[in-house]
């Protein structure tokens with residue numbers, strides 16, 4: 649008998665969690681794919697390059713309005729040592 653015994657219940661719960669995670673990822677991808685450029689800041693705040701939809705910032709969001717948050721493209725993001733923005 650092994651020390652770590654996984655019950656069928658635990659395995660079922662694990663599969664449920666993984667399925668829920670996949671579903672959440674799928675919904676997030678779908679949500680991102682529906683973004684419209686007109687409603688978002690779409691260009692990198694450092695180099696001005698057009699960024700991918702996943703990086704866009706909603707113009708109406710509190711982050712954009714109150715904290716002046718803007719997208720950052722991948723190559724500019726990589727230049728920040730601490731990757732904090």
Ligand SMILES: [Zn+2]
Nearest residue numbers: 692695721724
């Ligand atoms: Zn950039």
